[in-house]
Amino acid sequence: MPFRYVDSKFWEDSFIFKLSPEEKLIYLYLITRCPLQSGIFEVPIERISFETGCKLDVVKKALEHLEKEEKIAIVDNKYIIIKNFLKYQPILGKVYTKIKKELSAFKNPKLLAVHKKFWEEITNEPYPIDISSILHKYPINTPSMGIPIKEKEKEKEKEKE
Numbered sequence: 001m002p003f004r005y006v007d008s009k010f011w012e013d014s015f016i017f018k019l020s021p022e023e024k025l026i027y028l029y030l031i032t033r034c035p036l037q038s039g040i041f042e043v044p045i046e047r048i049s050f051e052t053g054c055k056l057d058v059v060k061k062a063l064e065h066l067e068k069e070e071k072i073a074i075v076d077n078k079y080i081i082i083k084n085f086l087k088y089q090p091i092l093g094k095v096y097t098k099i100k101k102e103l104s105a106f107k108n109p110k111l112l113a114v115h116k117k118f119w120e121e122i123t124n125e126p127y128p129i130d131i132s133s134i135l136h137k138y139p140i141n142t143p144s145m146g147i148p149i150k151e152k153e154k155e156k157e158k159e160k161e
Helices: 014-018 021-033 045-052 056-068 093-105 109-122 132-137 149-160
Strands: 040-042 072-075 079-082
Touching: 021 045, 021 056, 021 079, 045 056, 056 072, 072 109, 079 109
Parallel strands: none
Antiparallel strands: 040 079, 072 079
């Protein structure tokens, strides 16, 4: 488990000031409990509820609020991407290498596209991996379109002639 520190500027953030105590706890939990350097956290909400002591409905409401405010993104009801995770963690040397390795393990194009968007908004660094090949290999929305049946029949008739 990586070491996490909380910058005192975290508490000076005007967004944090406006959160309820439960929302502050859950947001701080996400930032300090995330096991990956990239800020991608795969955790069931039941676990968040258990570890924070907050009721499940409070956790759901807090996550919805954090997502609405674009502080996190929930992808496929499985992953939580913490946008400002990188803002409060230094991205130097070995950490950058670790992030690159972590991101390379993910093959979910939607997850990587959202993470890349957050990365570009927070850092001045180039995105650690090239995701274009993943987006093409595992496209997000590509309907399969075969040859219509009538065209197939016409092709067969032409071949017979």
